[in-house]
Amino acid sequence: MRIAVFGDIHGNIDALGAAYRAAIERKTDRIYHLGDIGGYAPFVNEVAEFLAEHNIEGVQGNYDETVGKDKEHCGCRHENEMQAEMMGLGFNWTKKRATQKTKEYLLSLPFRITFTCEDVNIALFHATPTKNNLYWTEDRDNGFFLRMAAKADADVMVYGHTHKPYRKDIGGKVFINAGSVGKPRDGDSRACIVLLEIKGRTVASEFLRLPYDVERVASAIVKNGLPGYFADMLREGR
Numbered sequence: 001m002r003i004a005v006f007g008d009i010h011g012n013i014d015a016l017g018a019a020y021r022a023a024i025e026r027k028t029d030r031i032y033h034l035g036d037i038g039g040y041a042p043f044v045n046e047v048a049e050f051l052a053e054h055n056i057e058g059v060q061g062n063y064d065e066t067v068g069k070d071k072e073h074c075g076c077r078h079e080n081e082m083q084a085e086m087m088g089l090g091f092n093w094t095k096k097r098a099t100q101k102t103k104e105y106l107l108s109l110p111f112r113i114t115f116t117c118e119d120v121n122i123a124l125f126h127a128t129p130t131k132n133n134l135y136w137t138e139d140r141d142n143g144f145f146l147r148m149a150a151k152a153d154a155d156v157m158v159y160g161h162t163h164k165p166y167r168k169d170i171g172g173k174v175f176i177n178a179g180s181v182g183k184p185r186d187g188d189s190r191a192c193i194v195l196l197e198i199k200g201r202t203v204a205s206e207f208l209r210l211p212y213d214v215e216r217v218a219s220a221i222v223k224n225g226l227p228g229y230f231a232d233m234l235r236e237g238r
């Protein structure tokens, strides 16, 4: 069984197109997404429509919950006051742009998806098995990873939220951060997806980096009145 997982698309329809084409080319049996449909890039409605039209199941991210429920804040972390202001502008813009149909889609997403594939139990969620806005970075200690595995009650966990891909194998469990399709933060501006190939209890994984027209999306960010800061972040993969 071959599975593609798309993390954090964030309104970037061009990156999503590249991700989808790669998943089809690699003959995946299933595709899932990890939430955070809007924000940063302008195509929140287009991304929601694409996922629904292509029957790509997925989970709800913090950004989906807060846009869908019209909350005050997106639940994202910021590093300084300037970033906090930019994020606030982007969040308010996205809440305004998202149609009722998009908001219904965002609110329809489950917190987590679990299934058995061959001989392993897989859990997909946005950030952690119990909180959608906690940053599960690679440098957390093994104890944290194993506590999360116990909460997820799964052999393989795939999640996003930090926008930085990694895989760790600890105590027979597989932990995969799928990275971000539409807003990578690891210094590589290309879209990131992960492919899983599962045979029996063996889980092979491969991160793909996919080029697309970053400049087109960067200029759409500015043209749509979103902060130019987001365009620069996209160009630089940060």
Ligand SMILES: [Fe+2]
Residues within 6 Å of the ligand: 008, 010, 036, 061, 063, 161, 162
């Ligand atoms: Fe995100």
